[in-house]
Amino acid sequence: MNTKTSKTVKKNREGNITAAFGADMLLQGQTCIPNLLLRFYKQIGITDEEMMVIIQILRLRGEAKDLFPSSAALARYLSADGTQVEVIVSSLIDKELLTVSQYYEESRDEILMGFDFEPLFEKLSEAWACAKVKEIERTRALLDKKPAIPPVSGSEGALLRSFEQEFGRPLSPMEIEQVQQWTGEMDVSLVQEALRRAVLMGKHNFKYIGGILLEWKKNNLRTLHEVGAYDQQFQKNKAGRPAREKTAENGPDESKKAMLKALYLR
Numbered sequence: 001m002n003t004k005t006s007k008t009v010k011k012n013r014e015g016n017i018t019a020a021f022g023a024d025m026l027l028q029g030q031t032c033i034p035n036l037l038l039r040f041y042k043q044i045g046i047t048d049e050e051m052m053v054i055i056q057i058l059r060l061r062g063e064a065k066d067l068f069p070s071s072a073a074l075a076r077y078l079s080a081d082g083t084q085v086e087v088i089v090s091s092l093i094d095k096e097l098l099t100v101s102q103y104y105e106e107s108r109d110e111i112l113m114g115f116d117f118e119p120l121f122e123k124l125s126e127a128w129a130c131a132k133v134k135e136i137e138r139t140r141a142l143l144d145k146k147p148a149i150p151p152v153s154g155s156e157g158a159l160l161r162s163f164e165q166e167f168g169r170p171l172s173p174m175e176i177e178q179v180q181q182w183t184g185e186m187d188v189s190l191v192q193e194a195l196r197r198a199v200l201m202g203k204h205n206f207k208y209i210g211g212i213l214l215e216w217k218k219n220n221l222r223t224l225h226e227v228g229a230y231d232q233q234f235q236k237n238k239a240g241r242p243a244r245e246k247t248a249e250n251g252p253d254e255s256k257k258a259m260l261k262a263l264y265l266r
Contacts, residue, residue: 031059037120040127044120045095052078053088054098057115067103067114097123144170155188156180162192166199178206182213189224190216 033055041051056077060066066073071086078085092098101116160179164171171179182191194212198204221227 029063031055031062033058034124036128037124040124040131043127044097044123046092046097049080050088050092050097053085053092054117054120058117061115067112068100143172156183159183159188159192159195162195166195167204175206178210182210186213186217187223190221190227193224193227 046054053074056074057069059077060069060073070082071089072082074089075082075085080088089098093100097120099116099119100113101118103112103114104110105112156179160171160176163175163179179191191209191213194209194216197212198209201208203209216227216230219230221230
C-alpha cells in the first residue's frame with residue numbers, strides 16, 4: 001500500500017491582505033526610540049536629518065544585528081544618498097554624539113567594529129538633568145510663594161497665622177480652604193484648640209487636626225467649656241473602670257486606648 005505524503009502550505013485567502021499586513025508588521029518587530037531622546041535631541045544639537053540616521057542605525061542594529069552599517073546601507077532607507085549620509089555620520093562623530101568602538105562577538109569569537117551610542121546618552125542625561133533641576137526650582141518657587149489670604153475676620157486671620165507659625169511655612173490654598181471649612185462648621189476657638197493639641201503631640205498635619213474636630217463634632221461639642229467637661233468625664237470614666245476592663249484594654253484595643261489618650265491630652 002502506497003502512502004501519499006503532502007506538504008501543508010498556508011493559502012492566503014482572497015481579500016485578507018489587511019490581516020497579512022498586520023501579521024507581518026508584528027513579526028518584523030519594532031524599534032524602540034526613547035521618548036527622552038525624541039524630546040531633547042534638538043536641545044543637544046541633533047538635526048532632523050541626523051536624528052533619522054540615528055533611528056536607522058538603531059533599527060539595523062536590532063533587526064539585522066548590523067553593528068556598523070555602511071553609508072550606502074543606511075542610504076537605502078533615507079532620502080539622502082550615500083555621500084550625504086557619510087557627511088551626516090561624520091557630523092555626529094565630530095559633535096561627540098556618536099563614536100566607533102570595538103565589540104566582542106562571542107558566537108564567532110572575534111572583534112567587530114560598531115557604532116557606540118554612549119556619548120549620545122551621556123549628553124542626553126545632561127539635558128535631562130538640567131530640565132529636572134529647572135522643574136524642581138519652579139516647583140520650589142511655587143511652594144515658597146506665600147498665597148494671598150482672602151479677606152477674613154480678625155479671629156480667622158489670626159487662626160491662619162497661628163497655623164503658619166506652628167507649621168513653620170505658609171499654608172497652601174487648599175489648606176487655607178480646609179481651615180475656613182472648619183471655622184464655617186464650628187467656633188474658631190475649637191479649631192485653635194485642636195491645633196494646640198496636635199502640636200503638643202508632635203502631629204503637624206491636617207489629618208490629625210481634622211480627626212480631633214470630627215470627634216468633637218460627633219459628640220456635639222460646640223464650645224471650649226463643653227470640650228473641657230467632656231475631657232473631665234472621659235478621665236472620670238477611665239479612672240472608674242473595673243480592673244478587668246483595664247486588663248482587657250492591654251490586648252487588641254491598646255492602640256485605640258493610646259489614640260484616645262493622645263486625642264484628649266491637655
